[in-house]
Amino acid sequence: MDETEKLNLVGASVEEIETRLAELAQPRFRARQVFAGIYRRRLRSWEAFTDLPAALRRELAARFTLDYPALERTFLSRDGTRRCLFEVAPGQKIEAVFIPEERRDTLCVSTQVGCAVECLFCVTGKLPMRRNLTAGEIVAQVLALGSERADSAKRCNVVLMGMGEPLHNYDNVMRAFRLMTSQEGIGLSPRRITLSTSGVVPALERLAAEPIVPNLAISLNATTDAVRDLLIPINRKWNIATLVDACRRFPLEPRRRITFEYVLIAGVNDTAADARRLARLLDGLRKKVNLIPLNADPWVPLAPPPEARVLAFQKILTDHDVTAHIRRPRGGDVSAACGMLAGRDEPSGDLVHPPPKPASPEDLVRLSSVR
Numbered sequence: 001m002d003e004t005e006k007l008n009l010v011g012a013s014v015e016e017i018e019t020r021l022a023e024l025a026q027p028r029f030r031a032r033q034v035f036a037g038i039y040r041r042r043l044r045s046w047e048a049f050t051d052l053p054a055a056l057r058r059e060l061a062a063r064f065t066l067d068y069p070a071l072e073r074t075f076l077s078r079d080g081t082r083r084c085l086f087e088v089a090p091g092q093k094i095e096a097v098f099i100p101e102e103r104r105d106t107l108c109v110s111t112q113v114g115c116a117v118e119c120l121f122c123v124t125g126k127l128p129m130r131r132n133l134t135a136g137e138i139v140a141q142v143l144a145l146g147s148e149r150a151d152s153a154k155r156c157n158v159v160l161m162g163m164g165e166p167l168h169n170y171d172n173v174m175r176a177f178r179l180m181t182s183q184e185g186i187g188l189s190p191r192r193i194t195l196s197t198s199g200v201v202p203a204l205e206r207l208a209a210e211p212i213v214p215n216l217a218i219s220l221n222a223t224t225d226a227v228r229d230l231l232i233p234i235n236r237k238w239n240i241a242t243l244v245d246a247c248r249r250f251p252l253e254p255r256r257r258i259t260f261e262y263v264l265i266a267g268v269n270d271t272a273a274d275a276r277r278l279a280r281l282l283d284g285l286r287k288k289v290n291l292i293p294l295n296a297d298p299w300v301p302l303a304p305p306p307e308a309r310v311l312a313f314q315k316i317l318t319d320h321d322v323t324a325h326i327r328r329p330r331g332g333d334v335s336a337a338c339g340m341l342a343g344r345d346e347p348s349g350d351l352v353h354p355p356p357k358p359a360s361p362e363d364l365v366r367l368s369s370v371r
């Protein structure tokens with residue numbers, strides 16, 4: 001059998017593996033061994049499955065692969081953050097970021113090659129949207145990055161905050177989520193996984209009906225529809241009121257909260273009036289706010305506010321009893337910080353795919369005219 005005809009089992013559920021192994025007249029417990037080998041032990045070759053009989057290992061090797069996306073390069077930041085560049089198909093690059101932290105490391109993974117939302121402030125949004133990642137490609141990023149530390153992927157948080165809009169790739173993202181949370185596999189608690197969305201409301205409603213859900217983060221980023229329409233074009237479909245309404249209906253377990261992310265952009269969404277409106281908009285919700293001073297990038301003609309303004313914004317929120325943390329960028333020197341992921345092959349150099357639609361000075365004029 002040709003390598004290309006073999007089925008890749010990275011991304012398969014235990015039920016799918018059972019079906020395959022039943023075709024080889026294998027008992028069901030073998031499927032559980034294979035599943036644990038792939039996801040818990042993170043084995044990369046069939047020879048490494050030492051708990052299986054040698055004849056079965058040979059049979060599996062003849063039919064199935066254990067492929068992760070090809071890791072092309074790793075960029076190491078001064079702060080220890082690693083940006084990992086993968087090629088998922090010829091010319092299709094994605095990135096995942098390993099962020100070491102004192103208590104728990106964070107793995108930030110991609111869900112699409114590019115992104116169709118085209119937010120004005122985000123470099124990923126400047127790329128052409130190429131395709132959805134498969135569940136296997138999503139979960140393999142966690143497996144590959146989890147190996148950064150000897151003591152397993154279990155000690156980490158996973159954030160679906162890399163390239164792409166996770167709710168535009170709902171089925172594969174949820175399959176990957178179930179693989180990450182399966183006790184016999186990676187075994188991550190659903191509380192350790194955060195899905196971040198720009199606000200695809202129908203998909204959010206679908207998510208609300210799932211039996212197990214990840215933590216939810218909403219990229220709000222503005223307090224008026226006029227500004228949000230320009231920053232996040234899908235706001236014209238589902239505006240702030242519709243989005244916040246869907247959040248109010250989202251079922252939350254005790255002590256869980258929705259995170260609202262708010263990228264602070266100088267002169268665009270950073271006034272005292274914005275801070276007060278934000279507190280009012282979120283009134284009554286169980287929430288916390290993450291304030292992210294914009295990460296500047298040559299392709300984004302916007303700037304973060306001065307530090308004093310960021311602190312003043314935070315103070316207004318806390319004065320209104322809204323928990324607000326300021327998120328300091330990690331890995332900025334190697335283009336690994338929020339909104340900088342574009343499959344770039346240089347620490348902070350040119351885009352591999354030059355953006356078809358760089359934000360123009362006219363965009364800024366339009367932005368300033370709505371204020």
Ligand code: SAH
Nearest residue numbers: 122161164165196197198219261295338339
């Ligand atoms: N598409 C999803 C998840 C990926 S983006 C979403 O938009 O939520 C992850 C986070 O990075 C979002 O909260 C987004 O608002 C933020 N972000 C995008 N561009 C940024 C930039 N230039 N500086 C800081 N944060 C940015």
Ligand code: SF4
Nearest residue numbers: 115117119122125198
């Ligand atoms: Fe896509 Fe999120 Fe970037 Fe917007 S911020 S373009 S939704 S990745």
